[in-house]
Amino acid sequence: MTVDMLALDAQVCFAVHRASRAFDALYRTELRDLGLTYPQYLVMLALWEEDGPTVKRLGERLRLDSGTLSPLLKRLEAAGMVERVRSRADERSVSVHLTGQGAALRSRAAEVPRRILASTGLDLRELADLHATLGRVTERLDAAARAARPE
Structure with a gap:
C-alpha cells in the first residue's frame, strides 16, 4: 500500500493538531467553572507544582514566549490568582507567586484531569x-x- 505523503490525513502533525483542538474544546468546557482558560490552567498547574518561579523559568517550562505569557499573567493577577514580584537583587527578574485564592483553586481543579482522562476512553x-x-x-x-x- 502506498501512502500519499502530502495527503492531509497522512500528516502526523495534523493528527496532533486535531487532537490538540479537541482537547482545547473539552478543556474550555471543563475549566469554565474555574474561570480559567486552557493556557491559564497550564500556568496554574505549573505554579501548583512550584510556587515562585521567575517569569523566564515559567515561560521555558510552558514553552511560551514573554509576549504570550505576560498577558496571561496579567489576567491571572487581575483575577486575584497570582502576584508578580520584582526581585530586589535584580529588578529585571520577576517571580510569580500564587495568592491564597490561586492556591485554593487547586482543590477545585482536582477533578479536571480525571474527567479529561475519562473522555479520552x-x-x-x-x-x-x-x-x-x-x-x-x-x-x-x-x-x-x-x-x-x-x-
Whole structure:
C-alpha cells in the first residue's frame, strides 16, 4: 500500500493538531467553572507544582514566549490568582507567586484531569504510553530544530 505523503490525513502533525483542538474544546468546557482558560490552567498547574518561579523559568517550562505569557499573567493577577514580584537583587527578574485564592483553586481543579482522562476512553497505561511517545517525539523534533538552525 502506498501512502500519499502530502495527503492531509497522512500528516502526523495534523493528527496532533486535531487532537490538540479537541482537547482545547473539552478543556474550555471543563475549566469554565474555574474561570480559567486552557493556557491559564497550564500556568496554574505549573505554579501548583512550584510556587515562585521567575517569569523566564515559567515561560521555558510552558514553552511560551514573554509576549504570550505576560498577558496571561496579567489576567491571572487581575483575577486575584497570582502576584508578580520584582526581585530586589535584580529588578529585571520577576517571580510569580500564587495568592491564597490561586492556591485554593487547586482543590477545585482536582477533578479536571480525571474527567479529561475519562473522555479520552484511554486507560492509565494507554495514557502513560501516549505521554511517553509524545515526549520522545518532542525531544527529537527539538533536536532536529536545533540542528537545522543556522549558526
